[in-house]
Amino acid sequence: MQAFGNLNRDELINRKNKLSEEYENYKKQGLKLDMSRGKPCTEQLDLSNGLFDDVQNLFSVDGTDCRNYGLLDGIKEAKELFAELFNINTDEIFIGGNSSLNLMYDLIAKAFNHGLNGFEKPWSKLEKIKFLCPCPGYDRHFAITQLFGMEMIIVPMNSDGPDIDMIENLVSNDDSIKGMWSIPMYSNPSGITYSDDVVKRLANMKTKASDFIIMWDNAYGIHHLNDTPDSLLNIISECRKAGNPNRAYMFGSTSKVTLPGAGVAFMASSKENITHIKKQISIQTIGYDKVNMLLHARFLKNPQTVREHMKKHAEIIRPKFEVVHEILDKHLSGKGIAKWNKPNGGYFISLDVLKGCAKRTVSLAKEAGVVLTSAGATFPNGFDPQDSNIRIAPTYPPISELKIAIEILALCVELAALELVLS
């Protein structure tokens, strides 16, 4: 559809003048609204107030005193809980710290410094390393591969996941492509869940590099928003079935289940991969915080109670997603200047504006007091070649503030589009 349909130049100018006036009025209000990061709101945090209710004894079910040293890979009940939730075996899991991002960084660093299971040599000994980056994607992923000096290759996201034809073609021909990022369920920010076909092809594809790894960031694997959730195949077992058992490393955490500032993170992969990396991690630390693992396992109990707990999260944040959709629908639909997704889970709404308008939109919003994730952040090196994608993180602000913020955002989207078509 053409931008602004059949409006003629005068009509567009009138529209721009009217919106500019509204915009100036917003600016005068001196608002300070932050939608930059996917942070849970206070009501969500309060759902986990019971975390510290059961601290009378800090012994694990197997008799381990969680207060003392020991158990590098985590306590029994925490492993069992994550294993059940994600349908993996307890010997395919490593529980470590409060940050899955840290586990991902560590894995990449170890691939560089020491090599992972099955590597011929560490990546640091190679001339050139390339990594596939489905886009739009997560800025913190790309920051890691950027820090390690990798060349990042943008792979477009389709409605069923990243362009799998392109991926298969790339990895079969170039042995310097060593891995790919992915958020396979309710992807950040597009909300897309990888189809069964895409997961199977990722597990089965021939890679020229024998040390190709899939960074499977299952950050939103249980973070459904409604009663029609997406479903995702298990990459660990698909890789095993495909005869590529050591290809995928899955990551997750309770950051958006319990407390972002004090959760429990885990990594899962083949038993062989986990055994190998445990040896490396044993040099790095004596062990992670077992008391926090224990409190989490006791509070979250079992998969059923976790799912009930996640429904309470959904009840708090679903109305926020709905507000965003309503306001965007009201102001932007049918104008041919923006499109956005309506995900069944996760933490983001991905907004695509006219090519060349994302930076301007975000900048206009900022001047009016609405802080969004930087335009470009969803692409490697912070550069969106289309300058089109904007990430909306609706969970943190109260609904009253969110409404104003999205009204302003919608206005800025249209204003930037008008500036473009009138230029």
Next chain:
Amino acid sequence: MQAFGNLNRDELINRKNKLSEEYENYKKQGLKLDMSRGKPCTEQLDLSNGLFDDVQNLFSVDGTDCRNYGLLDGIKEAKELFAELFNINTDEIFIGGNSSLNLMYDLIAKAFNHGLNGFEKPWSKLEKIKFLCPCPGYDRHFAITQLFGMEMIIVPMNSDGPDIDMIENLVSNDDSIKGMWSIPMYSNPSGITYSDDVVKRLANMKTKASDFIIMWDNAYGIHHLNDTPDSLLNIISECRKAGNPNRAYMFGSTSKVTLPGAGVAFMASSKENITHIKKQISIQTIGYDKVNMLLHARFLKNPQTVREHMKKHAEIIRPKFEVVHEILDKHLSGKGIAKWNKPNGGYFISLDVLKGCAKRTVSLAKEAGVVLTSAGATFPNGFDPQDSNIRIAPTYPPISELKIAIEILALCVELAALELVLS
């Protein structure tokens, strides 16, 4: 002194026969006694049972909700507590995770991959990296430098710290020597505290490498055993005064203050170093567990209450050190076959047996059911060139078990020595 003084061969053989009989009797008892690691005992852990008493609100004094994302370098009250305890500034401190070992590993990994503040290039880009290792030392330190493929140079420990003449000479002539390990207070295992002179010379010495760093593992900085504690100069301020402000990185944790399995760790250095590394760590994680920092700051309160808390630890473990000394004195003193230290703090007693007898002693003890730290573990690559040093970790076992274990150890020391002199 000559081994076994003036005993003639027949007397030695008689003695050996007598001890062998005692040894066989111990073996028959099927004992299982573990003195391999410096673990606090249960009574010590119980001192921190109040950690979770105050969880009603989880907001920091500055209003930060510790449950949510944010504050990469730690919360205000935790920084202030560590800063006061170790006489550093709050902007010279980074609080991260539960493991100071992990912070050390991370620092070395970053020096390799990205370079630290002031580095011309990352160490991974250099042909050869050497690291100074005062010995006997901590096996986990040496395991890190071993993993990164560094050449480790043994520096002997004197009664005032590592041989500073040797260090000055080495670092002034060889720019591939990039750093040194140290446990400057109640060193593991020798119990030695670096003298003011040694600290000042470390801070002031000319190093050929401009990227030379001191890994200052202040693990036992507040872990006194009695009322005549050692004292240690502040390396951070000494380096600043010397015009080498970015040379030292200090590490510490509450692992042996509160809970080894769930403590809080920190790193301190110049403000410039901390600012630099914070940028690197911001790629690695959004933040460490702030709730645990908050619970720790509330429980430990202030330097005075921390010192009182540490006295309670001392009351529990000092008798264990005394038992070891009594038994070693009783069986081994005056025989010229072993010497050991009587530290004013820390977690270890370092036992030096006749050259060539450490492995045999540890092995004999193991057969009789007493597990000690492997002989050689206190040297790089697990190899003690003298085969003489044994690390005793007396804190974990109950006194009744400890007594038997040390009786057996003393017996094995003498038996191994007799085997040697009679061979």
